[in-house]
Amino acid sequence: MSADKKDIEEGLSFRPKFNEEGLIPVVTVDAASNEVLMVANMNAAALAETLRTGKGTYYSRSRGKLWVKGEQSGHEQKVVEILVDCDQDCLVMRVQARGGQCHVGYRGCFYRRVKKGSSDQLELVGRPVFDPKEVYGESKDD
Amino acid sequence: MSADKKDIEEGLSFRPKFNEEGLIPVVTVDAASNEVLMVANMNAAALAETLRTGKGTYYSRSRGKLWVKGEQSGHEQKVVEILVDCDQDCLVMRVQARGGQCHVGYRGCFYRRVKKGSSDQLELVGRPVFDPKEVYGESKDD
Numbered sequence: 001m002s003a004d005k006k007d008i009e010e011g012l013s014f015r016p017k018f019n020e021e022g023l024i025p026v027v028t029v030d031a032a033s034n035e036v037l038m039v040a041n042m043n044a045a046a047l048a049e050t051l052r053t054g055k056g057t058y059y060s061r062s063r064g065k066l067w068v069k070g071e072q073s074g075h076e077q078k079v080v081e082i083l084v085d086c087d088q089d090c091l092v093m094r095v096q097a098r099g100g101q102c103h104v105g106y107r108g109c110f111y112r113r114v115k116k117g118s119s120d121q122l123e124l125v126g127r128p129v130f131d132p133k134e135v136y137g138e139s140k141d142d
Numbered sequence: 143m144s145a146d147k148k149d150i151e152e153g154l155s156f157r158p159k160f161n162e163e164g165l166i167p168v169v170t171v172d173a174a175s176n177e178v179l180m181v182a183n184m185n186a187a188a189l190a191e192t193l194r195t196g197k198g199t200y201y202s203r204s205r206g207k208l209w210v211k212g213e214q215s216g217h218e219q220k221v222v223e224i225l226v227d228c229d230q231d232c233l234v235m236r237v238q239a240r241g242g243q244c245h246v247g248y249r250g251c252f253y254r255r256v257k258k259g260s261s262d263q264l265e266l267v268g269r270p271v272f273d274p275k276e277v278y279g280e281s282k283d284d
Binding site: 009010011012013014021025027029033035036038039048051075078081082083085088090092102103104106109110111112113114118119120122123124125 | 149151152153154155162167169171175176177180181190193196223224226227232234244245246251252253254255256258260261262263264265266267283
């Protein structure tokens with residue numbers, strides 16, 4: 001194993017590895033329940049803002065800009081801790097999240113599961129916690 | 143909102159969206175503790191194998207082939223359920239995992255966190271649970 005690989009995997013320097021698009025995937029987890037709320041991306045600026053403000057801030061590829069979660073909906077994320085994986089190309093961010101975190105109206109984005117014994121059918125496992133139309137109007141932008 | 147978008151977000155058909163490389167990211171979570179163990183990719187064949195066998199099976203970009211987690215180490219994953227997110231481009235797989243799931247020797251890959259108040263220093267939050275040299279020799283291949 002190279003010294004560099006060993007340093008990345010076992011060292012205590014934070015050296016996040018952004019992909020060819022300049023992004024690192026982030027798994028955002030409810031700090032209380034450990035439920036996975038969402039998976040999104042940060043660029044270097046979004047990560048720096050998240051560390052500076054303590055609020056979950058991402059990079060939106062579709063909108064081409066930084067995106068403070070909850071800016072529009074009020075459903076923001078207070079960062080509890082940020083974990084990094086062995087090869088430092090993925091983050092887990094544990095947050096205290098206010099309200100539903102998924103724009104469809106659920107607490108998190110993973111509100112359906114593959115039905116037992118099926119490969120093409122889903123079943124609901126979540127319950128809606130807010131009405132997206134009330135919160136976002138027609139835009140659904142955060 | 144288009145009928146197709148509504149169907150993807152709110153329907154009960156499983157229509158996983160693979161990216162331009164033919165991959166979908168998978169967040170693998172310990173079904174007992176909800177701890178995020180690892181983040182990896184599946185292609186369509188890996189997903190089909192996972193559904194068929196009930197064992198966590200991924201696609202390794204570096205090796206260019208399917209990879210049954212624990213094939214070499216014995217640290218395999220029994221699938222409990224597979225959740226899909228709103229836009230169906232990411233999975234959460236809840237598993238019963240045998241032994242350490244990270245090749246560095248920890249239960250999961252996220253054994254370090256960014257130190258409070260720092261943007262470049264990490265601190266350990268995990269404890270090693272096995273010796274990679276004993277389990278993998280020099281290969282560290284699963």
